[in-house]
Amino acid sequence: MTDGLPETTVHPVTQSDVDSDPAASRLSSHDTGFRHLHPLSIILKSAAAIGQNLIAIVILYFSVFDRNIVYTGLVALALSTFIITVMTLFWWRFTYQVGRREIRIKSGLLRRNSRSIPYDRIQDVSLEQKLVSRLLGLATVKLETGASVGEDGKLDALLLADASALRDRLHDYKSRITADADATDGATGLPEKQERKPLFAMDNRRIFIASLFNFSFILLAIMAAVVQNLDFLLPEEIFSLKYWASEFDEQIIINALSMSARFIWAIGALFMLVAVGLLGGIIRTFIREYGFRLDRVDTGRPGFRRRRGLFTLTDMVMPIHRVQAAIIKTGPIRSHFGWHHLQFQSLASDGSGERDHSVAPCANMKEIDAILAETDIASLSDELEFHHVHSALWWRDTLLWTAVILSISVGHGLLLHSAAFALIILAIPVVIVKYLNWCHHQYALTETHLFVRRGWWRRKLTILPLHKVQTVDIAQSPLDHPLDLSSLTIGIAGGSTVAPLQIKDIPVSLASSLREKLI
């Protein structure tokens, strides 16, 4: 199937890239070109794949094959042969080459892929040994670059000696360039007595304030889960109406069904819901943020060290040079009292893999300014001039939504019941929310920073130093063409894929000139 197909990348550079460096000799002593992974990895991966399909086979044994061991055995044999064949083909088509400045990985059966990862871009090399691979003396090398979608480079698996040689080689390369690098890990073991005043810390009162804005229905979810899993402990009749009906007095039921009682019940239920939500928020926030403390560490590369947690204490070091952008979150009520939540957008691979880079869950602007002063990110200042985006952002959506709501209400009103005409009232909150969101979508550009505000209820201000811009997109949807509008999307390292940094609905010419300044 794969033979005779033209190789995607036949490369003239490769020969000169390898072997000119004496350090490479350990790795590329047998052959100068591309190398395969260790053959035992076929068995490892096949075993894993067969293990995953074991359940399916067991199910088949009991269902389709009606407990016929011969048929099941045959199917299992066929499946295993298939898996091993495929894995062997994959192994055969997967080659890698350790060059002087880059690692090349060629892979794929039908869709050939040839990837080059420059050493300069590799952030982190980790070796992983699961139990089986330990017995076989193999190790998986994971290469982490900044790209946060998918894995960047995984060599699964090599002989442990080869793997550690590769890691050492990469480390050597790194340390030759930055002699004082990779000291960040040592920072966690700082002597306690030398500690200075923390950059930011939260006492219990502050955590309590923070928790008030952290409304959470997690308690409700936990309760539901407990009920679902432990229902064998409850009396069987608890879910049947008759049981409850017999428990209550008849009179109460009649009362309960009357109109005013229903109203009171509804209010009570709402109140309970709010109370549960608040309580859930308080518990969750205390568990997570208890003893919150942010320090600046200077051993090795300067960074922030954050410690927090009630039960599981987390201790994380964020190198300052990896901070991409600052995000200040707040809400209409919170900002009225002057509380803001400061987060850093940073690379996903930091520390223990924690994705939440929140550095001040509940702080006033003065405290936030003090933290930002430690980085190269500017804070808000009064002379900043924020610009609005095109008003089409709210009226175009409003028109569309109103048209939809109108057609629904008229359709139902004519066909079902005239009361359905009242559905049109729903358009009012939509219009208001859209308008408020437009009012709060603003941007400002200085020589060095881009400020973008989004959202009215969940207010989010992103402060991005221009030298951290990765890509810039100008996108136009079909609706944008008549108005000549466009949206500017800015790619930053880390952060979410779902809600990227965007300036919506600005004229195309303005978007192009903004892009000129951004890159």
Added chain:
Amino acid sequence: MTDMTIDPLKQMEKDSARTYNQGLTPLNPPHKSLIRLNNGIIAVILVIAAMIAESFIRGELPLAIGAITGPMAVFAVIIFTVLPGRIYRRWGYDMGDEQLRILRGYLWRTDTIVPFNRIQHIDVAQGPMQRMFGLSTLIVHTAGTHNSIVALPGLAPQDAESMRDTIKDHIRQDMI
């Protein structure tokens, strides 16, 4: 790609009144056939699906023959005949000194700029259908989360490889 002066498409790109991709480098012409092939497959699937759906609905409701298949067939013809050319001529790329610019999209248009020194690693990929037309895709990975993978399909393999080598030289030790 230099000896295509007789290509009417190339002429059209040069005509400033009709420049759809703002004068950027167009993709390798076989890519248009690839888009057409892909769209043709989609069109056939859509028409078959419409026929199945129609035969099911006609069992339940009185419906004129071709009430679903007809419009779907028109749509299928459009995406097979008209659309590939329009999609193709909106594609364009530009290898600048410092950045790669990619323009794409017919109704939903996107214009992406990736500075070379932001690129983390580079792929050159080729699918089975692309192999039939002798095309390759250049994929650059940046550290950005949104748009961290920018793909440029429809390149001649040697172009894709030379672009990769150009970009590779720009990747230096300036850390994110």
